[in-house]
Amino acid sequence: MRKNILITGASSGLGHGMAVEFAKQGCNLALCARRVERLEELKAQLEGINPNIKVFIRSLDVNDHDAVFSVFKAFRDDMGTLDRVIVNAGMGKGASIGTGYFHANKQTAVTNFVSAVAQCEAAMDIFREQNAGHLVTISSISAVRGFRRAMTVYAATKAAITSLSEGIRIDVRNTPIKVTCIHPGFIRSEINDKVEKVPFIVDTETGCKAMVRAINKEKANSYVPTWPWAWLHWILRIAPQSWIAKMS
Known part of the structure; x- marks a missing residue:
């Protein structure tokens, strides 16, 4: 069991939901995000769920790349070892290309990709030193195709995350270090709470439970929730653009 888990972007949404699920499983947690007051509330909640775990919190803006390295190392020092790092922090701002945004x-391109590279670098630096660890990246079902409007750049960053994860996985394929890329389908969270019509969307708790189950299996790639995304992602890859246009 991966006992000591670091989650970025843990103050809300999927990061918050995953922290709750891992606390139920008895994992110690290192949680970081920009909004430290929310982290303090989450820490109290998690310790209420499971008084036997240790919860460490630190403020972190993942776009401060030097801070990413120092915060990850500080968490490693707090916990002794880091067994798993979940690169979760992200955002979904944007609009159609060429429309003035x-x-x-x-912002989305830098936060979702460049800052994810920084987080992967910081995590893998620790894992290589330990010769052990589980790197988890959070991509998206949107990584399989291009999407329009506000999702254009977002989907592109998630495709990059999927590719980045595979490259890291190949690089450490003969070591004890594991790399998992999670592709969530449509899960209700703060990043999409204003979007009304979304196919197959599930609530945050249902989605996070599915994500945690997939993370614990440590497969190379997982599409969650399993229904319908484990098979639907294959359909999306070959679907006509007219279908994709209706999904965004």
Whole structure:
């Protein structure tokens, strides 16, 4: 069992939900996000769920790349070892390319990809030193195709995360270090709470339980919840663009 788990972007949404599920399983947690007051509330909640676990919190803006390395190492020192790091922090700002929202699209591109590279670097630095660990990246079902409007850059960053994860996995294939890429389908969270019509969407708790089950299996790639995404992602890859347009 991976006992000591670090989660970025843990103050809300999927990060918060995964922390709750791992606390129920008796895992010690290292949680970071920009909003430390929310982390304090979450820490109290998790210790109420399971008084036998240790919960460490630190403020972190993942776009401060130097801080990513120092915070990860500080958590490692707190816990002795890091067994699993979940690269979860992300955002979904943006609009159609060429419509005057470059600043928002750039924010999403940097946060979701460049800052994810920083998190993977910091985690793998620790795992290589330990010669053990489980790197988990959070991609998206949108990684399998291009999407329009606000999802254009978001989907592109998630495709990059999937590719990045595979490259790291190949690099450490003959070591005790494991790399898992999770592709959530449509799960209700703060990033999409204003979107009304979404096919097959599930609530945060249902989605996070599915994500944690998949993470614990440590497969290379998982599409969650299993129904319908374990098979539907294959359909999406070959679906006509007219279908994809209706999903975004």
